[in-house]
Amino acid sequence: xxxxxxxxxxxxxxxxxxxxxxxxxxxxxxxxxxxxxxxxxxxxxxxxxxxxxxxxxxxxxxxxxxxxxxxxxxxxxxxxxxxxxxxxxxxxxxxxxxxxxxxxxxxxxxxxxxxxxxxxxxxxxxxxxxxxxxxxxxxxxxxxxxxxxxxxxxxxxxxxxxxxxxxxxxxxxxxxxxxxxxxxxxxxxxxxxxxxxxxxxxxxxxxxxxxxxxxxxxxxxxxx
Numbered sequence: 653x654x655x656x657x658x659x660x661x662x663x664x665x666x667x668x669x670x671x672x673x674x675x676x677x678x679x680x681x682x683x684x685x686x687x688x689x690x691x692x693x694x695x696x697x698x699x700x701x702x703x704x705x706x707x708x709x710x711x712x713x714x715x716x717x718x719x720x721x722x723x724x725x726x727x728x729x730x731x732x733x734x735x736x737x738x739x740x741x742x743x744x745x746x747x748x749x750x751x752x753x754x755x756x757x758x759x760x761x762x763x764x765x766x767x768x769x770x771x772x773x774x775x776x777x778x779x780x781x782x783x784x785x786x787x788x789x790x791x792x793x794x795x796x797x798x799x800x801x802x803x804x805x806x807x808x809x810x811x812x813x814x815x816x817x818x819x820x821x822x823x824x825x826x827x828x829x830x831x832x833x834x835x836x837x838x839x840x841x842x843x844x845x846x847x848x849x850x851x852x853x854x855x856x857x858x859x860x861x862x863x864x865x866x867x868x869x870x871x872x873x874x875x876x
Contacts, residue, residue, distance in 0.1 A: 673865075676737070676857040679724065680706065691721030691838040691845060705854040708846045710745055719835060721845030722853075729842055729858070731755040733866050736842065737803040738856040742796050745849025746770045749794075753832055753839035756806055760840050761830045763804055763813050763821070766794045767847065773820055775811060777831045788821050799854075807861065809870035824873040 679687060682704040690699040697709030697720040711718040732755075740750030748767040753760055762776045764783040771791045774783030783789055792815055794800065805812040811830075813821040832840075839845050844853050861869070 673862055674860045676859045678857050679726070680854065680856040682854065685722070687724060687726055688722050689725050691719075691723045691843055693719045693721055693835075693838050693845070696720040697846075697850070705852040706844075707743070708750075708844070708851050708853070710846065710848060710850045713848060718848040719845050721839050721843050723839050723843035724841065726842075729755065730860060731841075732757050732806055732808050733861045734858055735803060735805045735861065736856075736858045737801065738844070738853050739799050739801050740765065740844070740851055740853045741799045742766065742794060743850040743852055744796070745846070745851075747847045747849045749846050749849045749851030750802065750844050750853050751836070751847070752802070752804060752844050753836045753842065754804055754806060755841045756811065756825070756830045757808060759830050760832045760836075761811060762832050762836050762839075763802070765800075765802065765815075766792070766849075770794065773815070775813075775821060775823065775830075776833055776836075778823075779829045780831070782833065788823055790820055792820065805861070805865075805869065807866050807869040809872070812869065826872055 695712040697711045699722050700707045706722055708720040711720045742749035748765050751762055751764045753762045764774055764776055768784045772784055773790045773792050774788040776783040778786040801816050803814045809826050811823045811825055
């Protein structure tokens with residue numbers, strides 16, 4: 653009887669440990685660009701670090717320019733079953749100020765933050781359509797100089813994203829073609845960019861998901 657009780661306690665302890673969320677792993681030290689580099693974009697602005705944030709200064713305006721970005725140089729980034737979070741704010745300008753490009757299995761996707769005039773959010777690209785055109789399209793009333801908390805969760809079957817505590821994307825990707833715009837290629841595998849805007853990002857971190865989180869996220873929409 654004691655042996656059965658001991659085995660039961662061990663099983664419960666193992667289950668509890670499996671459900672415990674893995675710790676967030678910081679990706680930015682707040683002082684230098686260690687682990688990051690300026691993205692190879694056309695006519696970008698400066699990428700600097702000041703006051704605990706990475707500052708992406710407005711790029712030079714032009715038909716193919718005006719983007720500034722930063723990309724991770726780490727070789728140990730996950731491609732699924734993870735969450736990435738960061739804080740960002742628009743310092744000046746009227747377009748996206750911290751659009752994140754991230755890995756999704758053997759592809760990549762971008763979560764647009766304030767594009768197409770300053771308030772458009774959504775994923776680019778899905779089935780070849782931009783965030784302004786596909787079913788993740790939305791609007792968010794971003795205020796200049798205000799910090800926002802962003803979080804993106806990726807599994808084999810779903811992409812989810814939040815702004816502060818509000819979930820703004822919850823997409824079943826089982827039968828979707830996930831990709832990115834050509835302009836964001838330089839931000840692979842994990843990077844952030846601005847367009848005709850100066851933005852700042854800080855508190856960048858990543859964590860792996862628990863088995864329970866993965867199972868729940870991978871459920872097809874019709875099962876929810």
